[in-house]
Amino acid sequence: xxxxxxxHIQAIPLTRQISESSGWQVGRTSLxxxxxxxxxxxxxxxxxxxxxxRLQAGEPVGTIEWxxxxxxxxxxxxxxxxxxxxxxxxxxxxGTDLAPAVSQQLDALYPGDQARGYTLxxxxxxxxxxRAVPPGS
Numbered sequence: 001x002x003x004x005x006x007x008h009i010q011a012i013p014l015t016r017q018i019s020e021s022s023g024w025q026v027g028r029t030s031l032x033x034x035x036x037x038x039x040x041x042x043x044x045x046x047x048x049x050x051x052x053x054r055l056q057a058g059e060p061v062g063t064i065e066w067x068x069x070x071x072x073x074x075x076x077x078x079x080x081x082x083x084x085x086x087x088x089x090x091x092x093x094x095g096t097d098l099a100p101a102v103s104q105q106l107d108a109l110y111p112g113d114q115a116r117g118y119t120l121x122x123x124x125x126x127x128x129x130x131r132a133v134p135p136g137s
Contacts, residue, residue: 004093004105007034023131028084030125034106034115043068044081044128051083055123061085064123069133076133081126086118094118 011028019026029040031048040048051064064083069076086094093102096117106113118124 004102004109007093023134024129025131027128028125029128030084030115032114032125034110034113036112038125043079044126047081048123048126051081051126052123055083061121061123078131078133080129083126084124086120086122086124088120090118090124091120094124 015026015028018024027038029038029044029048031040031045031052033039047066050066054064055061061083062085066081068079070079071077092098093106094115094117096119098106098116106116115124
């Protein structure tokens with residue numbers, strides 16, 4: 001249950017702090033989200049689908065990443081994504097055999113939760129980082 005508290009209470013302030021100190025907009029996303037605030041945008045959905053294809057082709061999930069630079073509203077935007085593999089600690093809240101108390105707490109915190117039923121080594125989602133390239137870089 002402590003892991004639920006970490007993700008539910010600590011993750012957002014932690015990503016906000018990293019974003020403020022790094023200059024990157026930092027987040028997590030997935031095709032099967034638990035928190036709707038983390039839903040993938042169109043680019044992220046496409047990248048996640050390609051991550052899944054790369055995983056199915058035999059690429060180790062821990063090495064899958066993507067980087068792009070594009071123009072948006074007159075600014076150069078860099079966007080980086082790194083795959084998040086399902087690891088053993090993830091299984092308590094994202095696996096196929098959740099304890100009843102865990103399921104109940106997840107149901108209460110995340111109505112519409114889609115982030116269950118994973119097995120070890122699957123693609124859970126991705127860390128996503130975006131920033132406007134500073135002028136003169």
